[in-house]
Amino acid sequence: MVLSPSLMRKKSVLKSQFFNFIISAMALLIMPGCGSKNTGSPVHYQANTENCTRSPVAFVSDAVLMGRIKSKFMSDDMVDDDSIHVKVRHGVVYLDGWVTDTYQRRMAQDLVRSIDGVGRVVSRLKLTNQGTIFRTAD
Known part of the structure; x- marks a missing residue:
């Protein structure tokens, strides 16, 4: 041929x-991607990874981690996933939004921490209900 x-x-x-x-x-x-600063001190420096550029490998890894987190939130009945915004950068998970009480905030944080590949959780969840205040009839 x-x-x-x-x-x-x-x-x-x-x-x-x-x-x-x-x-x-x-x-x-x-x-x-984001480099850490070497200040010469023995204290470990953690760079703010939220606004750092990511390599394609880190981008795909973060996208896979985001999918795991979203599916975990959707399968859990105790966490209202509609009001929680999730952002993943270099294995660090940022939680923003509103939850009804401290229990839901703790549940969301614990669910995220239970997933393999999560390096750190930064929770900026705000409470819509600060708790029940009991008043006497006095």
């Missing part, structure tokens, strides 16, 4: 495009 010159050119172009794609993907994977 003999290939025509136009078909050979198309194969050559496809090979070079594939090669360029592989090189680009490798360059993106090697690029650093």
Whole structure:
């Protein structure tokens, strides 16, 4: 079987495009994300990862983690997942929104902590009901 010159050119172009794609993907994977500051002190520094750029690998890892968290929230009847906004950056989970009481806030935090791959949970959940206040008839 003999290939025509136009078909050979198309194969050559496809090979070079594939090669360029592989090189680009490798360059993106090697690029650093957020670096930690080395201050020279023995105290461990945790960078604020919320606004850091992410590599494609970190982006996919965070997206998978987000899916696990959302499915865990949806399967749990005790947590109102409609009012909780979840953000994942470099394995750190940020919880924002409103919950009705401290029990729901604690349940949401514990559910997130129970998932493999979660490095840290930053809870900024606010309470809509501060609790019941009992007053006497006096």
